[in-house]
Every structure is written in C-alpha cells, then in structure tokens.
Amino acid sequence: MGNTSSILTQYDIEEVQGHCTHAFSQQDIVSLYNRFCQLDQNRNGFISSDEFLSVPEFAVNPLSQVSSQMLDGLNFKEFVAFLSAFSSRTTLQQKIEFMFKVYDLECNKKVNFKDLMSVLRDLTGSFMTEQQREVRLLRAAGSLYFFESYFLCRYYLS
Numbered sequence: 001m002g003n004t005s006s007i008l009t010q011y012d013i014e015e016v017q018g019h020c021t022h023a024f025s026q027q028d029i030v031s032l033y034n035r036f037c038q039l040d041q042n043r044n045g046f047i048s049s050d051e052f053l054s055v056p057e058f059a060v061n062p063l064s065q066v067s068s069q070m071l072d073g074l075n076f077k078e079f080v081a082f083l084s085a086f087s088s089r090t091t092l093q094q095k096i097e098f099m100f101k102v103y104d105l106e107c108n109k110k111v112n113f114k115d116l117m118s119v120l121r122d123l124t125g126s127f128m129t130e131q132q133r134e135v136r137l138l139r140a141a142g143s144l145y146f147f148e149s150y151f152l153c154r155y156y157l158s
C-alpha cells in the first residue's frame, strides 16, 4: 500500500478502517484512495504540501497553508486518519482535538496568542492589518474572560 500504483486489497481497506476508528465506510475508503492517488502526483506513496497545494480548490482555501503543513508527508493511512476529523461518524471530542491541533502550530500542546495570530493572518490575508488582528484577538479573549468569569460567579453564588 506504500506505493500508490498498487491495488487496495480488502485487507488494506479493513486495516485503514481500523486505523481511522471506522470513521469511514469501506466504499468511502476506496473513494479516498482514488483521491489520494490523484494527489500523489509523483506516485511515491506520500502527499507533499506542493502536491496538496496544486489542487486549485485547496490553494484558494484560507487555511490551506496550515492544512498543507499537516498533510505534508502523509501516507494513505495517515491521510485517512487526518480526514476522519471531518466524518459524521467522528465524535465531537475527536473533532475538538483535531481543531486544537490545527491551531497548535508549534505542536507544544498549547494554543497561544502567536498561534492564533498566525491562523487569523492566514484567514484574513491583506484584508486586515496586523494591528486590527491583534485588536480582534484581544476583544475575543476579553469576551471569553468575561463569560468565563460570569459563569464561575454564577456557579459559586448559586
């Protein structure tokens, strides 16, 4: 299965299905394999960020830079595991963990101001200045602090 020119066997399909905790049906996995083969232009069994960004739909996505970094060097099994975050069979907890990984750009299990600025920069491009992004994030952080304080007060006063 490492070489994308090989045929996906029933064993491969079941192995991939187990690896992605059955987030996809066997038919889904066959379809994803065909898509993976299209993306793997040099047929080395791995997707590079350049191959990912060569797809016009991905290239125009504001989060394509982040996504391409996460996809860079994935084999088919890892590719399916990555996409399982978008499956309707995936739990909310798994989706939240995935989104956290998207924002944790330094992969240090923390999402800090710098990570959020970087994601906001990818999303807004030239439509916002760096200062406008900072203000937007600080306001959002202030709102979160307000709501957190409000609910803590309600919890302790009730």
Ligand SMILES: [Ca+2]
Pocket (backbone or CB within 6 Å): 039, 040, 041, 042, 043, 044, 045, 046, 047, 048, 051
């Ligand atoms: Ca490749």
